[in-house]
Structure formats: C-alpha cells, structure tokens
Amino acid sequence: MNLLLDEIARATARLADAGAASPRADAEELAAAVHGVNRGELHKVPDSAFDARFWEYVARREAGEPLQHITGRAFFRYLELKVGPGVFVPRPETEVMVGWALETLRDMDVRDPLVVDLGTGSAAIALSIALEAPTARVHAVEKDPAAFAHASRNVEELDERDQVRLHHGDFATALPELDGTVDLVVSNPPYIPMSEWEYVPRDVRDHDPADALWGGGDDGLDAIRVVERTARRLLRPGGHVAVEHSDRQGNPVYWVFAEENGWRDVRNRRDLTERDRFVTARLVAD
Numbered sequence: 001m002n003l004l005l006d007e008i009a010r011a012t013a014r015l016a017d018a019g020a021a022s023p024r025a026d027a028e029e030l031a032a033a034v035h036g037v038n039r040g041e042l043h044k045v046p047d048s049a050f051d052a053r054f055w056e057y058v059a060r061r062e063a064g065e066p067l068q069h070i071t072g073r074a075f076f077r078y079l080e081l082k083v084g085p086g087v088f089v090p091r092p093e094t095e096v097m098v099g100w101a102l103e104t105l106r107d108m109d110v111r112d113p114l115v116v117d118l119g120t121g122s123a124a125i126a127l128s129i130a131l132e133a134p135t136a137r138v139h140a141v142e143k144d145p146a147a148f149a150h151a152s153r154n155v156e157e158l159d160e161r162d163q164v165r166l167h168h169g170d171f172a173t174a175l176p177e178l179d180g181t182v183d184l185v186v187s188n189p190p191y192i193p194m195s196e197w198e199y200v201p202r203d204v205r206d207h208d209p210a211d212a213l214w215g216g217g218d219d220g221l222d223a224i225r226v227v228e229r230t231a232r233r234l235l236r237p238g239g240h241v242a243v244e245h246s247d248r249q250g251n252p253v254y255w256v257f258a259e260e261n262g263w264r265d266v267r268n269r270r271d272l273t274e275r276d277r278f279v280t281a282r283l284v285a286d
C-alpha cells in the first residue's frame with residue numbers, strides 16, 4: 001500500500017458517509033485528477049508526490065458538488081470533455097443513443113451524412129459522432145451562452161477534422177438553411193417535469209444549469225415537442241431522429257412522433273439498465 005491508496009480508502013469512507021452513490025470511483029477520480037494520472041496508475045504515485053489538494057477536492061464532493069465540476073473533466077464514449085459550472089455534465093445514458101445514431105448512419109450508407117445535434121451542451125453528442133463517423137458533417141445548436149462557451153472550447157480542442165459547426169441560438173428556429181436536407185437529428189433536450197422538482201437529487205438541482213433541466217414545462221415534454229417540429233423541418237425524406245427522455249416518458253414521447261405528421265418506424269429504445277430512454281423515428285420518404 002502507498003500513501004495515496006491509503007488516503008483514497010479514507011476518502012471513500014467519508015464520501016460513503018456523505019451519501020455519494022459511487023464513493024470509491026469518486027475518490028479515485030479525484031485523486032487521479034489532482035495527481036495528473038489515470039485511475040489505473042494511482043498505485044505508481046510516490047508518497048513524496050502526494051498532493052494535499054486531494055482533501056480539498058474530497059470536501060467539495062462531500063458538500064455535494066458534482067465530481068466533474070471539481071475535476072473539470074467528463075468522460076463520454078471515447079472523449080474527455082472539459083466541463084464546469086454552467087454546462088450540463090454528459091451522462092452515460094446518452095452514450096447509448098449516440099451508439100444508435102452511429103449504427104443508423106452506417107446503415108444509411110450516405111457518403112457524407114449531415115447530422116444536427118439540438119441542445120448540444122458540452123458538445124458531447126456532436127463531437128462523438130464526428131469522431132466515430134469520420135465523414136459526417138455535424139451542426140450543433142445551443143442557446144445558453146455559458147454552455148455555448150464550453151462547447152466552443154471542446155470543439156476547438158477535440159474536433160481534429162473540422163467536422164463540427166456550432167450555432168448559438170434557439171433550436172426552435174435554428175438552421176433554416178438546412179431545411180429538408182439533414183440525414184439525422186439527435187437531441188438530449190431538457191425533459192424533467194416541473195412537477196418533479198422536489199424529487200430531483202440536490203446535486204443535480206443545485207449544479208446542472210436550469211436551461212438543461214427545466215425547459216420541458218409541467219409535463220416535461222415541451223422541449224421534446226419543439227425538437228419534433230424542428231426535426232420534421234430539417235430532415236430530408238427518409239431521414240432519422242433520436243430524442244432522449246426520462247425513463248417514465250417512453251409512452252408520451254412515442255405519441256409526439258405522430259403518423260399524421262409523417263413519422264414512420266417510431267420505436268422506444270432502452271438504455272443499458274433496460275429502461276426506456278429515447279425514441280427514434282424516420283420521416284416518411286416522398
């Protein structure tokens with residue numbers, strides 16, 4: 001055992017007492033960030049290099065600050081994104097929707113597919129699609145200035161092939177120049193019903209930006225309805241859409257994509273915990 005591993009064990013116990021859901025993973029990630037190593041290299045940090053800022057980070061986590069705001073980084077699929085106060089921390093549930101998007105692009109077999117990410121936040125979805133679908137051109141829309149600043153920084157650092165274009169604005173009216181031409185629209189919009197405010201964990205309520213959580217109105221579906229209308233405007237005939245929702249909204253979101261508005265193959269899709277998590281649909285071909 002070395003000093004750092006001892007300190008991580010003590011921090012794990014403290015974070016468990018504070019009610020953290022993954023105390024050991026949190027303690028290891030905080031230690032890794034402070035010492036500039038990966039989690040798998042923690043045992044290699046010599047005792048003489050122990051950095052006492054570790055305990056400052058642990059105290060912030062104990063007080064309920066999200067892990068990723070403290071470390072300034074979030075992992076999403078194959079990316080390490082810069083995050084912090086003012087931008088939504090990307091969640092693992094969304095990785096599954098991106099996996100579906102990439103499979104769909106492969107099946108579409110379009111040479112340079114045109115993709116739009118509505119409400120891009122840190123640009124997690126847009127940048128993942130760009131990285132994993134090297135010929136895709138991706139447009140990403142974000143209205144919140146603080147989130148847009150984070151997205152810009154991530155795109156600048158991670159978009160090596162210059163595939164992602166960011167647009168500052170409201171996704172209700174965004175990108176009219178692309179109407180009828182887009183192959184795939186993907187969105188993780190705000191969807192928590194205002195009526196569920198009191199049940200949302202305190203660290204989410206206090207630290208994720210309000211625009212990322214509450215744009216859904218009383219039933220949580222307002223922003224999803226806007227995404228449906230924008231997707232219908234942007235997609236070419238036969239184009240696809242995917243929109244994330246909470247694990248209790250599979251049924252109502254299915255009906256947002258109504259047949260009379262041209263939607264076909266509407267499907268409820270599940271996340272890795274087998275809960276309903278996103279709906280996909282295809283716009284009818286001409």
Ligand SMILES: C[S@@+](CC[C@H](N)C(=O)[O-])C[C@H]1O[C@@H](n2cnc3c(N)ncnc32)[C@H](O)[C@@H]1O
Nearest residue numbers: 088090119120121142143144170171188211212
């Ligand atoms: C739940 S967060 C998702 C962020 C990111 N796509 C992800 O999955 O990590 C929703 C994002 O949509 C943005 N947003 C909400 N309403 C919007 C609107 N009308 N137009 C553009 N962006 C919007 C929020 O500011 C926030 O960044």
